């Protein structure tokens with residue numbers, strides 16, 4: 001049965017199964033989600049969304065509800081849409097509107113620390129494994145994030161997966177396999193902070209950590225155009241998740257170029273994982289730069305050049321500190337790159 005990921009405006013993402021015979025609206029209702037709707041006949045457009053990936057069929061609908069241009073741009077009427085493959089559908093309203101009072105709780109998993117390793121100056125690679133065997137792994141899209149509850153406190157912090165979804169995955173060291181259902185994160189330690197202090201002072205293998213999610217509208221779209229990625233610091237994490245997923249897709253891929261910046265060269269945290277992906281045949285090229293005064297040093301956005309954008313369009317992914325994202329977005333705007341081809345995740349403080 002196709003797996004459907006619904007992503008709401010507030011970033012909440014909910015997965016469900018839909019048979020190829022039932023409409024997405026009906027499948028959601030069966031899962032206690034009431035998607036926005038009115039006529040249920042393809043006439044009013046209330047149920048409109050955007051299917052960003054996957055194959056589907058649309059039943060009867062009126063041109064007033066969905067124009068040819070909208071249909072060509074993969075807008076869909078969920079009351080008339082049937083999935084023929086796994087699909088991701090973005091809906092232009094908050095999840096609370098679909099969940100009602102009973103709601104579908106955010107998926108919450110009890111995990112335990114299985115690895116804690118300093119991989120660069122001030123950067124920790126944290127791996128979590130399942131506590132109970134047989135618990136379903138969290139389903140997420142590469143690029144999305146979860147909330148980790150800091151042990152010994154009520155505080156939660158957001159972290160982006162660096163592993164690919166539901167895959168036995170070669171870890172950042174390239175030497176070991178992470179188990180199915182396990183999770184990997186790259187975390188920058190701040191001089192003081194709730195999660196930073198926990199990781200620096202108390203964290204130990206075996207600690208229990210509650211994980212909830214997944215969240216986020218920053219996720220890998222089907223790779224139909226050349227891809228440009230710009231990552232600052234631990235903003236590399238979701239890019240790794242995307243790159244690992246692309247490699248696992250085992251299909252012809254467009255060229256991927258990654259610009260990767262850090263505050264100093266000691267803070268590059270990729271170990272041999274990017275090299276490993278290239279060695280495995282991923283069509284990836286990488287340019288890195290560290291902040292400093294010398295020649296060849298500077299902010300990652302100083303590497304942006306018009307030649308990096310392809311004449312027929314590129315998909316651009318940006319992740320890192322807010323000033324980096326804002327600088328990259330304004331450069332891309334000046335180059336005329338449509339905002340619909342630019343996806344960004346700001347690592348905002350909680």
Ligand SMILES: Cc1cc2nc3c(=O)[nH]c(=O)nc-3n(C[C@H](O)[C@H](O)[C@H](O)COP(=O)(O)OP(=O)(O)OC[C@H]3O[C@@H](n4cnc5c(N)ncnc54)[C@H](O)[C@@H]3O)c2cc1C
Nearest residue numbers: 158159160186187188193194195196234237347348349350
């Ligand atoms: C969607 C999302 C995904 C994220 N993914 C990652 C990730 O994969 N890896 C990662 O390392 N971080 C990530 N972050 C940032 C992360 O959630 C925390 O904000 C960060 O780890 C600090 O948490 P803390 O508990 O140590 O500090 P806090 O207790 O939250 O903050 C301590 C102090 O530091 C300040 N501060 C907080 N964050 C920063 C910052 N980034 N730079 C400078 N000062 C800051 C705060 O204002 C406060 O004064 C992500 C944030 C978002 C919103």
Ligand code: FES
Nearest residue numbers: 038040042045079
């Ligand atoms: S609910 Fe009216 S078009 Fe779908």
